[in-house]
Structure formats: C-alpha cells, structure tokens
Amino acid sequence: MNETEANFDIAIIGGGVVGCAIARELSGGSLTVALFESSSDLGNGTSKANTAIWHTGFDTVPGSLESSLVHRGYEKLGIFAEQTGIALERTGAVLVAWDEEQAAALKNLQEKALANGVVDTEIISAEEVIRREPHLGEGVQGGLVVPGEGIIDPWSVTLAFANLAVLRGVKLFRSTPILGITEAQDRHLLETHQGSYGARWLINVAGLYSDVIDRMIGHEGFTITPRRGQLLVFDKLARPLLSGIVLPVPTERTKGVLVSPTVWGNLLLGPTAEDLDDKGDTRSTSDGVKALLADGKRILPRLMDYDVTAVYAGLRAATEHRDYQITSYPNERYVCVGGIRSTGLTGSLGIAEYVAELLRSAGVEIPSGKGLESGFTMPPLGECQIRPLQDPNKISEDPAYGTVLCHCEQVSLGEVRDACHAMIAAENLEGVRRRTRALNGRCQGFYCGAEVVDVVARELGTAPESLMGFQ
Amino acid sequence: MSSVGENQASPDVLIVGAGPAGLSAAIELKKRGVAQVVVIEREREAGGVPRHCFHPGFGLQDLRRNLTGPNYAQRLVSKAQDLGVEIATSSTVNAIAPDKTTRVTSPHGILDLHPRFVLLTTGVRERPRSARLVPGTRPAGVFTTGQLQQWVGLKKFPVGTRALVVGAEHISFSAVQTLRHAGVSCVAMVTDHPRHQSLWGASLLIRAVYQAPLLLGTELIEILGTHRVEGALLRNVASGSVEKIDVDTIVFTGDWVPDAELAYRSAIEISPLTRGPMVESDGRTSVDQIFAAGNLVQPAETAGIAARRGTEAAMHIANQIYQPIVAQRIVIPLECDESLLWVTPQRLVLNEELERLYFRTRLFSSKKFLAVRQGDRVLGRYRLRHTSPNRGLSVPGAWSKDVEKESGPVRIALCD
Ligand SMILES: Cc1cc2nc3c(=O)[nH]c(=O)nc-3n(C[C@H](O)[C@H](O)[C@H](O)COP(=O)(O)OP(=O)(O)OC[C@H]3O[C@@H](n4cnc5c(N)ncnc54)[C@H](O)[C@@H]3O)c2cc1C
Ligand SMILES: Cc1cc2nc3c(=O)[nH]c(=O)nc-3n(C[C@H](O)[C@H](O)[C@H](O)COP(=O)(O)OP(=O)(O)OC[C@H]3O[C@@H](n4cnc5c(N)ncnc54)[C@H](O)[C@@H]3O)c2cc1C
Numbered sequence: 001m002n003e004t005e006a007n008f009d010i011a012i013i014g015g016g017v018v019g020c021a022i023a024r025e026l027s028g029g030s031l032t033v034a035l036f037e038s039s040s041d042l043g044n045g046t047s048k049a050n051t052a053i054w055h056t057g058f059d060t061v062p063g064s065l066e067s068s069l070v071h072r073g074y075e076k077l078g079i080f081a082e083q084t085g086i087a088l089e090r091t092g093a094v095l096v097a098w099d100e101e102q103a104a105a106l107k108n109l110q111e112k113a114l115a116n117g118v119v120d121t122e123i124i125s126a127e128e129v130i131r132r133e134p135h136l137g138e139g140v141q142g143g144l145v146v147p148g149e150g151i152i153d154p155w156s157v158t159l160a161f162a163n164l165a166v167l168r169g170v171k172l173f174r175s176t177p178i179l180g181i182t183e184a185q186d187r188h189l190l191e192t193h194q195g196s197y198g199a200r201w202l203i204n205v206a207g208l209y210s211d212v213i214d215r216m217i218g219h220e221g222f223t224i225t226p227r228r229g230q231l232l233v234f235d236k237l238a239r240p241l242l243s244g245i246v247l248p249v250p251t252e253r254t255k256g257v258l259v260s261p262t263v264w265g266n267l268l269l270g271p272t273a274e275d276l277d278d279k280g281d282t283r284s285t286s287d288g289v290k291a292l293l294a295d296g297k298r299i300l301p302r303l304m305d306y307d308v309t310a311v312y313a314g315l316r317a318a319t320e321h322r323d324y325q326i327t328s329y330p331n332e333r334y335v336c337v338g339g340i341r342s343t344g345l346t347g348s349l350g351i352a353e354y355v356a357e358l359l360r361s362a363g364v365e366i367p368s369g370k371g372l373e374s375g376f377t378m379p380p381l382g383e384c385q386i387r388p389l390q391d392p393n394k395i396s397e398d399p400a401y402g403t404v405l406c407h408c409e410q411v412s413l414g415e416v417r418d419a420c421h422a423m424i425a426a427e428n429l430e431g432v433r434r435r436t437r438a439l440n441g442r443c444q445g446f447y448c449g450a451e452v453v454d455v456v457a458r459e460l461g462t463a464p465e466s467l468m469g470f471q
Numbered sequence: 472m473s474s475v476g477e478n479q480a481s482p483d484v485l486i487v488g489a490g491p492a493g494l495s496a497a498i499e500l501k502k503r504g505v506a507q508v509v510v511i512e513r514e515r516e517a518g519g520v521p522r523h524c525f526h527p528g529f530g531l532q533d534l535r536r537n538l539t540g541p542n543y544a545q546r547l548v549s550k551a552q553d554l555g556v557e558i559a560t561s562s563t564v565n566a567i568a569p570d571k572t573t574r575v576t577s578p579h580g581i582l583d584l585h586p587r588f589v590l591l592t593t594g595v596r597e598r599p600r601s602a603r604l605v606p607g608t609r610p611a612g613v614f615t616t617g618q619l620q621q622w623v624g625l626k627k628f629p630v631g632t633r634a635l636v637v638g639a640e641h642i643s644f645s646a647v648q649t650l651r652h653a654g655v656s657c658v659a660m661v662t663d664h665p666r667h668q669s670l671w672g673a674s675l676l677i678r679a680v681y682q683a684p685l686l687l688g689t690e691l692i693e694i695l696g697t698h699r700v701e702g703a704l705l706r707n708v709a710s711g712s713v714e715k716i717d718v719d720t721i722v723f724t725g726d727w728v729p730d731a732e733l734a735y736r737s738a739i740e741i742s743p744l745t746r747g748p749m750v751e752s753d754g755r756t757s758v759d760q761i762f763a764a765g766n767l768v769q770p771a772e773t774a775g776i777a778a779r780r781g782t783e784a785a786m787h788i789a790n791q792i793y794q795p796i797v798a799q800r801i802v803i804p805l806e807c808d809e810s811l812l813w814v815t816p817q818r819l820v821l822n823e824e825l826e827r828l829y830f831r832t833r834l835f836s837s838k839k840f841l842a843v844r845q846g847d848r849v850l851g852r853y854r855l856r857h858t859s860p861n862r863g864l865s866v867p868g869a870w871s872k873d874v875e876k877e878s879g880p881v882r883i884a885l886c887d
Contacts, residue, residue, distance in 0.1 A: 233601075237735050284606040286692060305743065307602040307728065312609070392581050399578035404513060404563050408732075429611075443730075444599035449614075450621035453628065464628045469611030469699035 011199030038177030043158030049314030073350030087382020210338030229271025408441025485586035490519020492765025492781030518544025532775030607694035631720035754784035825868030
C-alpha cells in the first residue's frame with residue numbers, strides 16, 4: 001500500500017489514560033499528532049476498570065522508573081484534577097495489620113515509603129486504627145497511615161486528557177485498531193480498516209497489547225500476562241462505614257485486598273489477582289466473588305449488610321519485569337510505553353512528561369507543556385462536588401438540569417444530553433455511563449433504564465436496539 | 472409536569488411517592504377533611520408501578536373493579552385530584568431534615584417545604600443481577616421485570632428473541648406474559664426453590680400457553696456473551712450438573728428491596744429484615760411525625776394491599792392531626808424467627824389494636840400454622856393458606872389486645 005490517508009509527525013497507539021496523557025503532553029506545538037484507539041471510546045481498556053486510587057507510590061520499588069514517575073504523576077495529577085474540576089478526595093489510607101507477621105512488616109514498609117520520597121507516614125497502634133476506622137473487624141494489630149493517598153474519578157481523568165489534546169490539535173481516531181505496521185523510508189505505515197496512515201514517530205501505549213505492537217515493529221522487549229482483578233462496588237448507603245482507604249499489608253504470601261471509598265460515594269472491595277492467558281477475559285467468577293466477600297466480611301463485617309451495586313474486573317498489564325517498560329528507539333523513531341501495570345492512572349502525567357523528554361532528547365520539537373489547561377473543566381460527577389441537580393443557578397439557566405433522569409445516581413437529563421453532544425461524545429450507553437454516572441446506581445435500570453435508552457437513542461440519532469448490544 | 476405552588480409551602484401532610492399507597496393515603500386524608508395534602512412524585516406521571524403493568528387484575532380489592540395497571544393508576548390520580556390533592560410530578564424529595572424541612576428538586580428549581588407530617592411511600596425495586604452476584608461477562612440484554620415492562624409497555628422497544636426468566640413467583644409469570652407480548656419466546660424459567668411460588672396452576676398455564684419449561688431447584692451461575700447475552704449456565708442444585716442454555720435476554724424477577732434511600736438519609740431506623748423503615752402498628756417510623764407505608768415497608772405486596780396500607784396510615788395521621796395526643800405510648804417489639812423472612816409492623820403499641828400482621832416465609836414448610844407468643848404465652852395460632860416464600864401472608868391482629876407490658880417481645884414463628 002503506497003497511498004496513505006494522511007501523514008502525521010507522531011502517532012500514538014492506544015487511548016487509555018496513559019496514551020491520552022501523552023497526547024495532551026505532545027499537543028499544541030508545530031507537530032501533527034494522531035491518537036489511534038481501537039475501541040469506540042477512550043479509556044475502555046484497563047483504564048476504566050481499576051481501583052481509582054491516587055497513589056503516593058509509597059510501596060513502589062525504590063529507585064525504579066515506576067517509583068519516580070508515580071511520584072511525579074501523583075503531584076501533577078493532584079493539581080490537574082483541581083484545575084479541571086475532576087473529583088478527587090484526599091482521604092488518606094491506613095494499612096491494617098491483622099497478624100504478627102503483618103505488624104512486623106510495617107516498619108519495613110515505612111522505610112520503603114521514605115525511600116520513595118513519601119515522608120509523612122506514621123505507624124499507629126491498634127487502638128488508633130480503630131479510632132480512625134471504628135467499623136473494622138476483630139483482630140487489628142496496628143497500622144501504617146499514609147496521609148497522602150486519595151481517591152479520584154478515573155474516567156474523567158482519561159476524558160479530560162483527551163479533550164485537551166483534541167482542543168490543542170490532536171487528531172483522534174476512535175474505533176480504529178492498528179492491524180499491522182510496515183516501514184517506509186522515513187515513516188511507519190499504520191494499517192487500519194479505513195486505509196493506512198503514515199507517521200514519522202510512533203508511540204506504543206497499547207496497554208495489554210503493547211507487546212503485540214512491539215512485535216509488529218520487530219522488538220520483543222517483554223510479554224504481557226494479564227492479571228485479572230475483580231472488584232465489588234457496594235451500595236452508597238455503606239459509605240459511612242469508612243473514613244478513608246483501608247489497605248492490606250503485603251507479605252510474601254499474599255497481596256491482600258483493599259476497601260476504599262469511591263468519589264461517587266460507594267465502597268469498593270478488591271481486587272483479586274489472577275494470572276490469565278486471555279487478554280479479553282474480564283469476566284467475574286463465582287470463586288473470585290466468594291473470596292472477596294470472605295475478605296470483606298473479615299475486614300469490614302458490616303459491609304455484608306449492604307447490597308452490591310456492581311461487579312467488574314480489570315486486567316493489569318503485567319510483564320516478566322517488575323518495572324514499567326518504557327524504551328526509546330531514536331533510530332527507529334519509536335517509543336514503547338508498556339507494562340504500566342497497577343499504577344498507571346496515577347503515573348499517567350509523570351509518564352507523559354518522561355516520554356516528552358525522551359522525544360526532546362531525540363531532537364523532536366515538543367512544546368514546553370506549560371499552561372495546558374487554559375480554563376477547561378469537566379462536568380462535576382463526584383459526591384464532594386456540586387452536581388447540576390444541586391445547583392439552583394444551573395437549573396434556572398436550563399430546566400433540563402433540574403429534570404432527574406437517573407434517580408439512584410442523581411443524574412439530570414441535561415447531563416445525559418450534553419454527554420451525547422460533547423466534543424468527544426459518548427457513542428453508546430457505556431460512554432454515557434462513564435460521562436454521567438447514569439445507570440451506574442443500585443437499581444441498574446429498574447427505574448430509568450428504558451427512559452435513559454430513549455433519551456440517548458434520540459440524542460445520538462440511533463435506534464434503541466443498536467444500544468442493546470446487537471451487532 | 473406540575474409543580475408545588477407557593478401556598479403549599481407548609482402542607483399538613485406531605486406524601487413522598489404517588490404509587491397506590493401514596494395516592495390512597497392522600498385520598499383518605501382528604502376524605503377526612505385534612506386541608507393541605509401534597510404528593511411529590513419523581514416520575515413525569517403519577518401512579519407508581521401500575522403505570523407500566525399493562526395487564527388486568529388491578530383494583531379488585533380497593534376499587535372493586537378489574538382494571539389494567541395504567542387504568543388503575545389513572546383512576547387513583549383522578550380521584551385524588553378531584554378531592555383537592557396537589558400532585559407535583561417530575562419532583563424528587565432529596566432529604567427530610569429533623570425539623571421536617573423537605574427539600575424538593577424539580578425543573579423549577581430547588582424548594583424547601585415545611586410539612587407537619589410526612590408519609591413515605593417510595594415503593595420497592597427488584598434486585599438486579601449485580602446485587603444477586605451472578606458472575607460472568609457484562610453484556611447488554613439483562614433486565615429486571617420493572618425495566619422490561621417499561622421497555623415493552625411504555626417505550627415499545629424491541630427486546631430480543633429468546634429469554635430466560637429468573638424466579639418463579641407472581642411477578643415472574645408477569646414477566647413471561649410481557650415477553651410474550653413483545654414477541655420474545657421464553658426458553659425457560661428457573662428457581663432454586665423446589666416449587667414455583669405463584670398461584671396453583673400457574674406452571675401448567677405457563678407450560679400450556681407459553682411453552683416455557685419451569686426448571687425447579689436450578690440456579691443461574693454464569694452469564695455469557697460479549698456485547699449481547701449469548702447464553703447462560705444453569706446448575707441443578709441437587710445433582711450439581713451444569714447445562715448451557717442458549718438465550719439473548721435474561722430477566723431477573725422479584726427479590727424485592729425497598730427503595731429506602733430517603734428513609735436512610737432521614738435517619739429513620741431501618742429493619743435489617745425488610746431493609747425498609749421499621750414501623751409501629753399505626754405506620755409511624757422511629758422519627759416523630761414521619762410515617763411509612765406500602766411496599767417500602769412490606770417488600771412486596773399486590774397493589775391492592777399497598778393501597779390499603781396507605782389508607783390505614785392516613786387514618787392514623789388524620790387521628791393525630793385532630794387529636795394530638797395524649798398518654799405515653801408503650802412500645803413492644805415484634806420479632807420473627809428464622810423460618811420467616813420478615814414481619815411488619817416491627818413495633819406494637821400497648822393497648823392499641825393491630826389490624827393485621829404481615830410477614831413472609833423464607834422457604835416452603837410443612838408447618839402450616841403461625842404461632843404468636845409473648846414469653847411462654849401463646850397469644851394466637853392461625854392456619855396459613857400457604858407457606859410459599861415470596862408470596863404475601865397476613866393474619867388478623869386481634870391477639871394484640873392481650874399483649875402485656877412487662878413480658879418482653881412478641882415473637883412469631885411457623886409451627887405444626
Ligand atoms: C484491578 C486494577 C486496579 C488498579 N488500580 C489502580 C489504582 O488504584 N491507581 C492507579 O493509579 N492505577 C491502578 N491500576 C492501573 C491502571 O489502571 C493502569 O495502569 C492504566 O489504566 C494503564 O493505562 P494504559 O493507557 O497504559 O492502558 P489501557 O487503559 O489498557 O489502554 C490501552 C489502550 O490501547 C488500546 N489498544 C490496544 N491495542 C490497540 C491497537 N492495536 N490499536 C489501537 N488501539 C489499541 C486499547 O483499546 C486500550 O484502550 C489498576 C489496574 C487494575 C487492573
Ligand atoms: C414490576 C412490578 C410488577 C407488578 N405487578 C403487579 C401486578 O400485576 N398486580 C399487582 O397487584 N401488583 C403488582 N405489583 C405490585 C404493585 O405494583 C405494588 O404493590 C404497588 O405499586 C405498590 O405501591 P406503592 O405505592 O407502595 O409503591 P410504587 O407503586 O412503587 O410507588 C412508589 C412511587 O414513589 C416514587 N418515589 C420514590 N422515591 C421518591 C422520591 N424520593 N421522591 C419522589 N417520588 C419518589 C416512585 O417514583 C413511585 O412512583 C408489581 C410490582 C412491580 C415492581
């Protein structure tokens with residue numbers, strides 16, 4: 001194939017949180033940038049299904065690339081969320097030791113935190129743990145407080161990056177998987193269903209498939225083994241049971257599960273850790289659910305009094321290496337960003353900055369990255385924010401913001417309408433859910449399912465059945 | 472959409488939820504001469520669940536007519552409006568403060584009302600797939616009956632072609648009818664109980680008319696499919712054998728849970744058994760001047776019973792308005808044993824006669840009687856018409872006059 005549909009200076013493969021962060025970072029200069037995402041929406045891979053914790057990186061491997069990029073990403077994301085109106089709560093976390101072995105491990109964890117630049121942790125007594133989290137189960141031996149840990153809205157983060165990138169000139173291709181890569185003299189040719197695109201530089205941020213893309217270029221730096229994490233989201237009525245994040249103390253034998261609030265006001269229990277062969281296997285299993293419930297019952301017994309609102313699973317892009325796999329090949333005009341396993345949401349802005357540096361040092365003209373936000377904000381979706389239905393001014397401006405569409409999550413008609421017409425608009429119900437929270441609540445559509453489909457079909461100009469998964 | 476007027480800022484009674492219970496209560500209050508009765512309903516139309524039950528069988532108990540759900544709902548709405556009840560639709564009650572200040576959100580804005588009494592009649596929903604912890608993928612094509620009825624009856628959206636119905640109680644048979652009406656064939660109905668829990672003959676009817684096999688002692692253990700449901704795995708509870716069934720639609724029916732968020736947020740004491748507000752014999756909750764009735768308290772009854780319970784709560788509210796009492800109330804807890812799923816009311820009032828006692832069994836039982844005891848004394852013993860779980864049961868409350876002050880809680884249990 002010689003004719004190309006278009007040529008770009010830089011092509012980014014993968015529109016997860018990391019790919020979108022990189023797109024934003026590289027945008028706004030003189031170079032043309034394209035972002036290719038195989039799914040119909042951004043953040044539809046691992047970036048949609050994680051525990052949504054804004055990590056300090058206290059337990060990363062000291063001296064690793066991950067340690068420094070999570071540290072940097074943490075700071076940048078905190079500021080970014082504030083500037084763009086993304087829900088973030090500085091809840092703090094406590095690692096709870098349930099036996100002698102775990103209690104003994106706290107000291108080492110504190111030292112590790114220090115080595116990772118997290119200086120404000122504190123070892124506390126069992127009594128103090130219980131004072132902070134009075135609903136914990138029996139057997140608390142002590143804890144380590146990490147005040148900097150927090151929770152964030154992961155969906156809005158990815159979308160905010162993508163929006164800013166597009167506003168600053170990045171060309172976005174959704175539903176455009178890269179099927180193969182061939183080399184022309186001065187560029188890579190990316191094959192898609194719509195034809196081929198040329199790119200001088202290539203950045204591989206394909207998450208679980210970053211090893212596949214790496215092989216398309218002729219490298220074999222690493223192999224990804226998906227590690228599944230199943231999670232249970234509990235009813236918002238359970239939220240008062242916790243004040244902050246309760247983390248397990250990792251030991252040689254187990255990693256353990258956490259219980260955490262979400263910015264939407266639920267409690268989250270998980271994740272499991274299961275090595276799989278299938279990169280698409282985001283099923284929940286009865287063994288997984290059973291194991292989580294057993295842990296939940298032990299950690300926070302009263303959680304069992306509440307219904308589960310959602311069950312989901314995400315796949316970590318684990319490799320045979322412990323660190324992020326970020327490598328620049330200047331001669332091939334290729335940067336590989338793989339193995340972003342379990343901290344990529346927090347690390348995204350740190351990773352993006354690092355990739356920009358790698359490109360600069362290869363002589364690519366990347367803008368400074370200053371003033372990227374320029375007053376752009378995301379819709380307020382967090383419980384700590386003022387939602388449209390709570391805002392008299394917004395309602396008097398437009399009564400659609402006072403018309404409740406999804407009762408459980410308190411989503412207005414106006415928000416759903418906006419999500420269907422946004423610059424990076426939802427293209428299906430999943431997209432609407434992530435942009436508005438509609439249908440994500442405890443009734444799962446008992447009350448509003450038909451009405452939401454009606455509104456979304458109308459706003460998108462499609463038939464309702466096309467929203468119901470028939471291909 | 473209609474909104475709350477300026478002059479209704481301090482109604483005598485504010486009712487949250489315009490279903491059969493709320494509307495019947497409003498009608499009763501008006502009949503008893505209560506001046507300002509306001510009903511707040513979050514949907515665009517008043518009427519509650521019957522609005523989307525497009526089949527007859529409604530109104531038999533309370534209106535003495537056999538109506539379809541929507542006709543029944545419309546009649547209750549008209550009757551209430553004719554009597555001067557104010558019904559505000561597209562209006563959600565978000566919170567009730569301890570002083571009864573009630574926050575209402577609507578397209579007109581956010582409004583605070585100051586009622587004297589509040590009646591909560593916010594109804595129930597069915598537990599969706601997630602709350603039942605059914606594992607597997609997360610494809611489209613998974614419904615609850617309530618969602619399906621709105622889908623088919625109100626929106627006329629296409630559903631699918633082959634459906635599995637989970638559950639075998641009254642509502643499950645309604646779901647089969649709705650599927651049939653939408654041109655979907657019901658491939659099977661499953662229940663983990665040894666028998667269905669609806670009326671005698673229901674399974675024969677399903678088999679004869681809808682050709683759907685009823686699989687007893689069977690549970691759904693996994694949902695299959697990527698974008699759309701492509702099948703389901705069923706397990707026979709006794710033998711453990713697993714079979715794959717080829718369906719593109721799954722309807723979860725029954726397994727009721729009250730829509731009690733407002734009650735929780737208003738600091739009302741919640742029953743761990745019903746998950747709805749705890750009530751005394753007259754319908755009052757743990758918070759002064761707030762009452763609750765209908766399916767919110769009894770998950771779930773027929774519309775007729777919900778309506779009747781609304782009417783009864785209204786009588787008690789009217790009594791309180793006219794005779795703001797009086798003597799100290801002595802409250803005795805009412806509890807049930809493990810054989811029962813729930814009982815309501817959860818509190819008896821000494822020297823106040825209880826109309827009826829409502830409860831549910833947990834499993835089918837060979838014990839056909841209900842015993843009411845306080846300490847060692849048997850206050851009453853009633854023969855039950857059935858012991859089907861998920862199906863309404865009630866007995867008269869005449870024994871309540873024999874309840875004593877110092878003898879501890881009253882307990883009910885199945886017995887031989
Ligand atoms: C259970 C779990 C819990 C986690 N908890 C946290 C946490 O609390 N905090 C935290 O910071 N991180 C957490 N993480 C990690 C975080 O979610 C990931 O590190 C992050 O989402 C990775 O983002 P990504 O952009 O690299 O990958 P992805 O989100 O997977 O994005 C890769 C994208 O590439 C696309 N793609 C793949 N192949 C192609 C192709 N051929 N052509 C075009 N596009 C392609 C995919 O569709 C996908 O959208 C967790 C992860 C899991 C699984
Ligand atoms: C799917 C389904 C099918 C049924 N089929 C039958 C049948 O065939 N025959 C039969 O006899 N019974 C049937 N029932 C039972 C019957 O519909 C109910 O018993 C009856 O509707 C209960 O009345 P209610 O007033 O207690 O609650 P509902 O009818 O549920 O009314 C509650 C109302 O409160 C409103 N509301 C809730 N929260 C708020 C808030 N915060 N602010 C404002 N408004 C609020 C809701 O929108 C709703 O309109 C069925 C029930 C369901 C769920």
